[in-house]
Amino acid sequence: MFIILHYCCTIVCAKQFCPTFMKVAKKSTIKTIAAHVGVSVTTVSRVMTGQATDYRISKGTEIAIRGAAEKLDYAPNQLARGLRNRQTYTIGLVIPDIANPFFSSIAKVVEMEARKAGYSIILCDSQESTNIEIDALRLLQTRNVDGLIISSVGQDGKHLERLAQQGIPMVVVDRSFPNLKCPSVSSDNYQGALDAVSYLIENGHRMIACIQGLRHTSPNEDRVRGYRDAHQRHHLAVNESLIVGDSFGENNGYIETKILLKRANRPTAIFAVSNLISLGVLRAVAEEGLKIRDDVSVISFDDQPYSNYLATPMTTVAQQNYEIGKIACKLLFEQIRFKKPPDAKSFVVPTKLIVRQSVKKIGPISFDESLRN
Amino acid sequence: MFIILHYCCTIVCAKQFCPTFMKVAKKSTIKTIAAHVGVSVTTVSRVMTGQATDYRISKGTEIAIRGAAEKLDYAPNQLARGLRNRQTYTIGLVIPDIANPFFSSIAKVVEMEARKAGYSIILCDSQESTNIEIDALRLLQTRNVDGLIISSVGQDGKHLERLAQQGIPMVVVDRSFPNLKCPSVSSDNYQGALDAVSYLIENGHRMIACIQGLRHTSPNEDRVRGYRDAHQRHHLAVNESLIVGDSFGENNGYIETKILLKRANRPTAIFAVSNLISLGVLRAVAEEGLKIRDDVSVISFDDQPYSNYLATPMTTVAQQNYEIGKIACKLLFEQIRFKKPPDAKSFVVPTKLIVRQSVKKIGPISFDESLRN
DNA sequence: ATGAAAGCGCTAACAG
DNA sequence: CTGTTAGCGCTTTCAT
Numbered sequence: 062m063f064i065i066l067h068y069c070c071t072i073v074c075a076k077q078f079c080p081t082f083m084k085v086a087k088k089s090t091i092k093t094i095a096a097h098v099g100v101s102v103t104t105v106s107r108v109m110t111g112q113a114t115d116y117r118i119s120k121g122t123e124i125a126i127r128g129a130a131e132k133l134d135y136a137p138n139q140l141a142r143g144l145r146n147r148q149t150y151t152i153g154l155v156i157p158d159i160a161n162p163f164f165s166s167i168a169k170v171v172e173m174e175a176r177k178a179g180y181s182i183i184l185c186d187s188q189e190s191t192n193i194e195i196d197a198l199r200l201l202q203t204r205n206v207d208g209l210i211i212s213s214v215g216q217d218g219k220h221l222e223r224l225a226q227q228g229i230p231m232v233v234v235d236r237s238f239p240n241l242k243c244p245s246v247s248s249d250n251y252q253g254a255l256d257a258v259s260y261l262i263e264n265g266h267r268m269i270a271c272i273q274g275l276r277h278t279s280p281n282e283d284r285v286r287g288y289r290d291a292h293q294r295h296h297l298a299v300n301e302s303l304i305v306g307d308s309f310g311e312n313n314g315y316i317e318t319k320i321l322l323k324r325a326n327r328p329t330a331i332f333a334v335s336n337l338i339s340l341g342v343l344r345a346v347a348e349e350g351l352k353i354r355d356d357v358s359v360i361s362f363d364d365q366p367y368s369n370y371l372a373t374p375m376t377t378v379a380q381q382n383y384e385i386g387k388i389a390c391k392l393l394f395e396q397i398r399f400k401k402p403p404d405a406k407s408f409v410v411p412t413k414l415i416v417r418q419s420v421k422k423i424g425p426i427s428f429d430e431s432l433r434n
Numbered sequence: 435m436f437i438i439l440h441y442c443c444t445i446v447c448a449k450q451f452c453p454t455f456m457k458v459a460k461k462s463t464i465k466t467i468a469a470h471v472g473v474s475v476t477t478v479s480r481v482m483t484g485q486a487t488d489y490r491i492s493k494g495t496e497i498a499i500r501g502a503a504e505k506l507d508y509a510p511n512q513l514a515r516g517l518r519n520r521q522t523y524t525i526g527l528v529i530p531d532i533a534n535p536f537f538s539s540i541a542k543v544v545e546m547e548a549r550k551a552g553y554s555i556i557l558c559d560s561q562e563s564t565n566i567e568i569d570a571l572r573l574l575q576t577r578n579v580d581g582l583i584i585s586s587v588g589q590d591g592k593h594l595e596r597l598a599q600q601g602i603p604m605v606v607v608d609r610s611f612p613n614l615k616c617p618s619v620s621s622d623n624y625q626g627a628l629d630a631v632s633y634l635i636e637n638g639h640r641m642i643a644c645i646q647g648l649r650h651t652s653p654n655e656d657r658v659r660g661y662r663d664a665h666q667r668h669h670l671a672v673n674e675s676l677i678v679g680d681s682f683g684e685n686n687g688y689i690e691t692k693i694l695l696k697r698a699n700r701p702t703a704i705f706a707v708s709n710l711i712s713l714g715v716l717r718a719v720a721e722e723g724l725k726i727r728d729d730v731s732v733i734s735f736d737d738q739p740y741s742n743y744l745a746t747p748m749t750t751v752a753q754q755n756y757e758i759g760k761i762a763c764k765l766l767f768e769q770i771r772f773k774k775p776p777d778a779k780s781f782v783v784p785t786k787l788i789v790r791q792s793v794k795k796i797g798p799i800s801f802d803e804s805l806r807n
Numbered sequence: 808a809t810g811a812a813a814g815c816g817c818t819a820a821c822a823g
Numbered sequence: 824c825t826g827t828t829a830g831c832g833c834t835t836t837c838a839t
Contacts, residue, residue: 088600090816101826106818117824136576140517141816144831149513151556151577159545165538172532172559176566181573183524184557186545193549200554203509204524227461311739343743366684367740370716372747463832474810479834490808514832517815811838822827 089133097129098122105130109137143205151181152393153201155211157189157309163336163363163382164212167234170386171210178394180207189275189309191215198224208393212236216277230396230403234389237279237407244392246385246408250280250362253378253412254287254332255294257360260376260414261330262295265423266358270328272317272338274309281309284334284362303328306338314341322349322357329358329423336363339375358420374417381410462506470502471495478503482510516578525766526574528558528567528584530682536709536736536755537585540607543759544583551767553580562648562682564588571597581766585609589650603769603776607762610652610780617765619758619781623653623735626751626785627660627705628667630733633749633787634703635668638796639731643701645690645711647682654682657707657735676701679711687714695722695730702731702796709736712748731793747790754783 091105098105100122107116108126129135143149154171156164168184175182183206185197191214198220201209209231213221218238224231225243233245261269271288274281285304292299306317314333318341321328333339339361346353353359353373361368364379388408395401464478471478473495480489481499502508516522527544529537541557548555556579558570564587571593574582582604586594591611597604598616606618634642644661647654658677665672679690687706691714694701706712712734719726726732726746734741737752761781768774 092816102817103826110818119824136572138517138578138816139576140513140522140578142818144511144513144517145817147831154557158542159532160535160539160542162533162535162538165535165541166533168538168557169531169533169559172557173561176558181556181558181577183554184527184541184545185549185554186542188546199509203512204554205511205513340739343740347743365740366713367716367738367744370720370745371740371743372745374745465832475833476810476835483834492808511832515834518833520815
């Protein structure tokens, strides 16, 4: 990290704090308004919740109340409403890393959709830690969220099952747990990986490394399975020593690439299972003074805005983050609004291989090879 | 947008919903526990809030209560506590675009720091819209947040001033408003721009375009001011027609670059005032079949992980996002915890010019030019 | 060492 | 057409 940790601090203005001037207008409540207008709190409540006509409240009192509310800058206390109504109009969003563009773009749609539907979102970044995630889930429960969208780092869905039992609506994104009775939405990770690795194979690559992410998570396992199956379909044996790594983070990509590049028979291609991993690949390859494509071909999961403008524009497997977020919201709100019981439907949205220039075509497949296995 | 909007849906498992099995354990409360143990709710409350010794509650009842709490999986209802205590341990985070890496990295630190301090964060993405922002702020008030961290899109701080009046602790990030009595923290935008543009000038550039972001926002104005002053310091006149654009988004960078590149006397360099803008520059330049550096030099505000691996590694002005977020939290929690009145200290954290290869050195400055102005 | 009761702000059943 | 009252789950006087 190049960044210097000092910071300077300029005092632009430091007027003295003056308690006498600090007229902190106390927040008005239905009680305040009731007193002002000379009606009961019930009536105020009815007007404010739009039930004026239902209860045939006289036009006069209604506008009096609305006027007072306006004047007193009234806004209903959502805490009190939530407590009373057992519905808070908040949903929890639990993701492993908000700084990862994949998740931040999902957060973006989720926030937008939630807002449209009148919900606020409580954001929890689990930092890829199961413990933090578990704490976050407990917390969200105590905050009475109406629902949950979660990309769990847990390897089994145990703690999620407990939650589901409690009957709190939830949907899992970018993961799926076979035993969990709740809808999930994620990319077609298997197919995406299959496409990518097949493409490498069809371009003549035989020594293809796979730098994987956090093991036992569905996206990782599915992608690795795609990697394997691509080999199988092309009648190639999988070289297990080429499947390396254990985290979706950049460092994993960096370290594993460094090691791979030092090998006696260096792989001709790398399949990076996430955007951050390929970032690490980029760093390692540059550090070794090598060039992507000429020296190693690379395909990465996750398309990025920058992918197209890299020294070697990167061939990637694009996910439809936007759609994933949208579907997740839809599934969640269905459960919340219609009190629909969760079913374990698994939505899988297709990926797309975006071919750019990071894969070198290696001479025609030798006769010998074409018969192998 | 290349993405196909269809999605397929695979039903992995769809066990029938069974209300009888669905034992939705009702949440336990202090009342439940009190009943279980045979004490009053008061005592339970005291134990659960750690005031057992203060009230000299007998060891026996205490462990009985703790045991019951454990067994019944009790967790205090934060809504009720918030209502009663007038403190919710939530803070609002309002930012213009959570998908922008700059803001998502700030969100990351804020979330982490908040969690450490026992706070949850409610995320609001204002989508660069003042109206959404205003709504979000009202909403957060009704949710009784204990504090606010906001990167306001508003051009004056009017709606923020109203809020500050209400006495809700807040700190502004990446913006500053002269009249707003609350601390702010942002980069030294002026100096960063000054450095960047000076560097361009010192490399011989005289036709330097500035693609700016949202006008009348402090980071934009400060950066443009830096652009101007860099010229002035080098005794160069500013060509007003070279200051273009009006948004921090990618499209703005794209469009303005397209136009700039078509000009009769095309600028030799572009100073892009944000990461997204330079992304647009990248796209436009590529589309025109030109090369960054050879055909146009570029410096962008905001360093990115990918900046170093671009076709032409980009010279950037790096901000210390991490520090900005941390300082913001510190300032906020100071106000919240110590009921410290807000002072309008403005924290400005330095930027760093990261020189890479996107700036071409243009022949020595001519004698004629060195005397100009 | 422990409880009863009031109240945070709101809504809804019940009662006119 | 409007009001009284109880209660959501919790904390906190004030009693004992």
